[in-house]
Amino acid sequence: MVRRAGETGSPAPPALEVLQPGLFTTVQDLGRPGYRRWGLPPAGAADRAALQLANALVGNPPGAAGLEMTLQGARLLALQDLVIALTGAEAPLTVNEETVPAGESVWVDRGSIVGVGTARRGCRMYLGVAGGIAVPPVLGSRSTYTPAALGGFRGRPLVRGDRLPVGPPAAPLLSLAGRCLPPELAGEPAGPAPGEEVELPCLPGPGAGWVTGASLARFYGAAYTISPASNRMGCRLLGPPLEVAEGELLSHGLVPGSIQAPRGGDPILVLVDGQTTGGYPVVAIVPGADLDRAGQLPPGARVRWRPVTLDEAFRRRARRDAALQRAAVSIRAGPRFYALTPAGRYTVELGQGGGDRGERECAGRETDHRDHHGSPGGELG
Amino acid sequence: MRGRAPKVAVQEASRGAAGGSPCSTLPGWRRWTLFPVPAAGPGQPEPLPGGAELFTLSEEALLVRFPGGLDGTAYTRVRALDRRLAEQRAEAVREWVPAYDSLLILHQPGAEGREPVARFLRQHLAAALDAVPDPPDPPAERIVEVPTCYGGEAGPDLPAVSALLGLSQEEVIRLHSATLYRCYLLGFMPGFPYLGPVPKALLLPRLAHPRGKVPAGSVGLAGRQTGIYPFSSPAGWHIIGRTHLRLFDPARDDPFLIHPGDRVRFVPVGPAGGEATVG
Numbered sequence: 001m002v003r004r005a006g007e008t009g010s011p012a013p014p015a016l017e018v019l020q021p022g023l024f025t026t027v028q029d030l031g032r033p034g035y036r037r038w039g040l041p042p043a044g045a046a047d048r049a050a051l052q053l054a055n056a057l058v059g060n061p062p063g064a065a066g067l068e069m070t071l072q073g074a075r076l077l078a079l080q081d082l083v084i085a086l087t088g089a090e091a092p093l094t095v096n097e098e099t100v101p102a103g104e105s106v107w108v109d110r111g112s113i114v115g116v117g118t119a120r121r122g123c124r125m126y127l128g129v130a131g132g133i134a135v136p137p138v139l140g141s142r143s144t145y146t147p148a149a150l151g152g153f154r155g156r157p158l159v160r161g162d163r164l165p166v167g168p169p170a171a172p173l174l175s176l177a178g179r180c181l182p183p184e185l186a187g188e189p190a191g192p193a194p195g196e197e198v199e200l201p202c203l204p205g206p207g208a209g210w211v212t213g214a215s216l217a218r219f220y221g222a223a224y225t226i227s228p229a230s231n232r233m234g235c236r237l238l239g240p241p242l243e244v245a246e247g248e249l250l251s252h253g254l255v256p257g258s259i260q261a262p263r264g265g266d267p268i269l270v271l272v273d274g275q276t277t278g279g280y281p282v283v284a285i286v287p288g289a290d291l292d293r294a295g296q297l298p299p300g301a302r303v304r305w306r307p308v309t310l311d312e313a314f315r316r317r318a319r320r321d322a323a324l325q326r327a328a329v330s331i332r333a334g335p336r337f338y339a340l341t342p343a344g345r346y347t348v349e350l351g352q353g354g355g356d357r358g359e360r361e362c363a364g365r366e367t368d369h370r371d372h373h374g375s376p377g378g379e380l381g
Numbered sequence: 382m383r384g385r386a387p388k389v390a391v392q393e394a395s396r397g398a399a400g401g402s403p404c405s406t407l408p409g410w411r412r413w414t415l416f417p418v419p420a421a422g423p424g425q426p427e428p429l430p431g432g433a434e435l436f437t438l439s440e441e442a443l444l445v446r447f448p449g450g451l452d453g454t455a456y457t458r459v460r461a462l463d464r465r466l467a468e469q470r471a472e473a474v475r476e477w478v479p480a481y482d483s484l485l486i487l488h489q490p491g492a493e494g495r496e497p498v499a500r501f502l503r504q505h506l507a508a509a510l511d512a513v514p515d516p517p518d519p520p521a522e523r524i525v526e527v528p529t530c531y532g533g534e535a536g537p538d539l540p541a542v543s544a545l546l547g548l549s550q551e552e553v554i555r556l557h558s559a560t561l562y563r564c565y566l567l568g569f570m571p572g573f574p575y576l577g578p579v580p581k582a583l584l585l586p587r588l589a590h591p592r593g594k595v596p597a598g599s600v601g602l603a604g605r606q607t608g609i610y611p612f613s614s615p616a617g618w619h620i621i622g623r624t625h626l627r628l629f630d631p632a633r634d635d636p637f638l639i640h641p642g643d644r645v646r647f648v649p650v651g652p653a654g655g656e657a658t659v660g
Contacts, residue, residue, distance in 0.1 A: 036487070037478045038629075038637050039567040138631050148571045148612060150631060206426070206436040206444055250451065251568060251575065253478035253485025255442045277480055277568030287439040288490060313440040317490045 012134040014163030015080045019113065021159050023072035024231075027133045027152035028126075029065040032141035036253065036276045043145040046124050046232055046272050046295030049324055050088035053185065054128025056328040057085035057105040059169060059176040064132030065142035067158075069125040071298060073116025074158065076127075082108045082166065083130035083176045089122025089296060090190045103186050105130070107177035122191030123298040130176045134167035145273060147233070182330045185323065191296030197223055198301065201290050201308040201316065202259065207249065207281025211261055215243040216283065219267075223302040227266065232273035235297055236266045244281060251279040257286035257294060259305075269294060289317035427499075430507040433458070435499065441475075441490040443498060445506070446483040451578065451605070455482035456565060460642055465505050473497045479641050480566045481575075523643045527609065527624050528650040529558070529600055535623035538588075542602065542619050545585060556580050557621065558647040562607065564639050572611040572629030574639040579605045591617035598624045600647065607647075609639075622647070 018025075028051065031044025045051035045068055052062045060066075067074065073091055086093045086102040093100045094115040100106050105128075108114060116125055135142050135153050144152025153162055169176060180186065192198045208216060224239035242261040254260075258270045260280035269286065270278075271294060284305060286294050297303060308316075426434035432448040445462065447455040463479045466486070473494045478485040488494040531554045532539040543550045562576035569575075579602065587603035592615065595601075599610045601618025610616060611628035624647075628638045639645055 034476050035571070036476055036485075037567065037641055039569065039571045039573050139636065145571075148629070150571070203437070203439055206438065206446075250481040250483070251566065252444065252446070252480045252483040255438055255485070255487070257439060275569055276478060277566055282438075285439050285442075288441045310437055310440065311492075314490075314492050317440045321490070 012165035012167055013080070015078070015082060015131075015166035016114075016129065016133075016164040017077040017079055018074060018158045018160055018162040018164070019077055020075040021157065021162070022069045022074035022116065024070040025074045025158045026068050026144035026146065026156075027065050027135055027158075027164070028068040028143045029132075029141055030063045031143055031272065032139055032145070032151065035139060039276050040139070040145065040148070040150075041273050041276050042256065043143040043151070043232075043273055044141065045126060045143075047088050047122075047126065047292040048295075049292045049320065050124070050126045050190075050296075051128070052324055053103075053181060053327060053331075054085045054087040054126045055132070056331045057087070057103070057179050057181070058083050058128045058130040059105075059171050059179075060128060060130065060132050061170070062328065064128070064167075065135065065152075066129060066133060067127040069116055069127065071119050071123060073118070073125055074127075075116075076114045078108045078110055078112045078114060079163070080110050080166075081173060082110075083169065083173050084108055084114060085128045085179075086116060086125055087128070087181075088124050088126040088190055089119040089298075091119045091125045092117035101180075104180040105177050107173070119190075119298060121189055121193045121196075121298075122296040123301075124295060129166050130169035130173060131167035134165040147273065179331050182327055185327050191293065191298065192301040194298050194300030196301055197304065198293070198297070199304045199306045200286050200293060201313070202257075202284040202286050202305045203308060203310065203313060205259065205282035205284045207261070208283045210245050210249065210281035211283055212243040212245075215241065219283065220305055220307065223304050224267070226297045226299050226301050226303065228299040230297075230299060232271055234260075234271050234274050235269040235294070237269060237303070238266060242267055242283060249279050249281060251277045254278045254282070255285065255288075257288065257291050258282045259284045259286070269297075271295060287313040287316065289313060289320045292320075429502060431458075433506055435502060437495070438485075441487055441494065443486045443488065443495070443502075444483055445486065445502060449482065451481055456563070459484050462506065463642065469501075469505070471497055471501045474501075478566070480568075523640065524561070525639050525643050525645045526648050527600075527626060527645060529622040529624045529647045530651065531557075531622040531649055536600070536621040538602075538619040539621045542583075542585065542621055546583065548582065553583065553621065554649055556583055557602070557607065558649050560646075562645045564641055564643045564645055566641055567637070567639070569608075570610075570612055570614060572637050572639070573608055574628070574643075574645065575606050575608055576645050577606045579607050581605075585619060587617045588619060591615050592620075595620050596623065598626065598628075600624060 028045040030048055031042035032040060033042060051066050054066050055062055055064045083105050085105040093102050095108055096112050138151040141151055146156060149155030218240040219242055222240045224237035227236035227238050229236045244261050244263040254270055254275060254277055256270050256272050256274055260268045260278055261283050262280045426436045429435050434446045436444040438444055447458045449455040459479045462484055466477055473489045475487045486498060488498045532550055539550050543553050560580055564574040564576055566575050567573060585602060594613050595610055595616040597611060597613050599620045600622040601608050601616055602621055603618040609628055626638055630636055
């Protein structure tokens with residue numbers, strides 16, 4: 001049935017083999033817009049900014065498909081030479097058991113084993129691969145929507161033995177390795193660790209009048225814990241209950257970020273795979289600008305809700321979009337090739353790139369192994 | 382199932398319940414049907430022509446809600462606005478989701494995306510509201526016939542439903558299949574149609590305990606709605622039959638068998654099935 005959609009032959013040869021799939025690893029892109037009226041949620045990366053950064057690092061267009069790994073990463077075998085980058089939740093990245101910095105594009109020799117460990121902070125890691133994961137698009141997107149077994153790799157999370165096709169890279173692979181995030185982004189925490197508390201902005205929801213004033217006040221005053229029974233459809237929120245008035249509300253369109261209050265149940269923060277319509281009162285809404293952060297809440301993390309105005313939501317969105325844009329531009333300027341192969345690490349200055357790129361700096365990570373070439377991009381300035 | 386029964390049994394709070402309405406002081410949908418709308422303020426809807434309301438959900442989403450509930454003209458107006466949006470596609474509008482009495486609009490993020498859409502609504506809503514209430518079906522309206530095998534293995538709840546309603550199984554089937562339903566919206570899962578209204582004689586609460594999985598094509602009944610599960614899924618509705626039709630198939634030219642606004646009729650067939658006709 002629907003499961004066949006992802007199985008149609010792809011011209012791209014397999015480039016990655018799954019040795020261990022991790023907890024829940026799926027192919028995701030920026031989602032499947034335009035089908036909400038048909039009951040299909042947008043899906044796509046729960047942290048879209050992180051996927052876009054991974055794509056920018058490996059030279060892909062922003063909407064290329066990568067791998068989203070939840071809490072526990074995957075182990076993958078490179079079936080061909082690849083350039084990869086890890087973004088999103090903070091987790092160790094290894095190539096052939098050697099630790100590699102996240103947030104940089106890394107050359108991976110054919111035959112190497114790429115390992116993504118357990119998230120220390122945040123919830124979802126994104127592995128970008130130069131060329132993008134080339135599963136066939138379904139309804140305009142490669143994202144996996146598991147509730148309908150749609151898109152991605154056979155509509156399901158990856159399992160051991162899956163072989164993923166990768167598309168042609170945007171530039172010669174050599175030129176795509178060794179690029180790193182601009183410092184202002186690399187320093188940003190990926191999300192809270194379990195037990196940590198964060199604040200998420202939210203706007204008043206249209207159903208706020210369906211819960212008692214007292215319980216709404218408690219909602220804004222308390223920290224809610226992300227339940228382990230959370231997934232890409234939504235986060236279940238453990239905390240003071242919302243007292244919902246009797247009566248039934250007509251189902252209406254829902255956006256990700258909505259905080260629903262089922263009568264007698266835990267509030268639910270809707271995420272990217274959440275239902276397109278719902279009949280529970282929506283008491284508050286995390287704006288689109290902060291949805292990426294909602295996608296990085298691991299079970300056990302605690303959230304407080306900070307009411308914001310629409311104007312502030314506008315500003316936050318503009319800031320987020322501009323930062324992403326800037327990051328993509330500054331990443332593109334990477335002048336050096338940085339590789340980690342079974343033979344060891346090495347760095348080659350490529351000397352290609354514009355004269356205005358000398359200012360670029362790699363984020364504050366251990367960079368000894370390549371600093372023998374002088375300051376980054378020094379000879380370009 | 383998160384979908385609710387399509388009744389607008391909205392609890393009145395402030396009028397009769399001075400002593401302890403749970404939510405008399407808060408803005409919300411409760412006012413949608415029963416109260417005058419106060420001036421727009423933080424978190425409160427902006428009034429639109431004809432008693433409609435405009436809720437700002439986020440920096441990229443608006444919700445238009447029409448008064449009157451399911452039994453009134455709200456859905457006619459949702460349809461009219463749906464068509465209007467399709468015809469005059471405003472550049473800032475990205476997509477929209479019609480429902481029973483509301484329409485969700487996703488627009489380009491930011492004030493520059495919101496303003497043209499809000500302006501569009503202020504200008505064109507009047508026209509949408511002027512749509513003749515309950516017009517004769519326009520000629521273009523599609524009717525989808527769904528061959529359905531009632532009872533037996535395909536409809537395990539039919540005996541219980543018949544007992545609960547005090548009707549014979551044949552009568553339940555006759556009533557359910559004699560009605561030309563409206564598909565108000567698709568939701569819950571891709572291609573799941575919320576159909577209604579169901580004849581009052583078939584009114585039932587949903588299952589107290591949702592059952593495990595029902596097969597794809599299962600026809601469910603709950604409240605004044607009936608629907609069809611496109612995938613094998615847990616179900617909180619009474620399952621009275623099954624169709625072999627695939628409601629959602631991404632490989633088809635038109636992946637969705639039933640569209641929002643379509644008319645739908647169930648046609649009783651034997652277990653062997655039959656073909657759908659879309660006219």
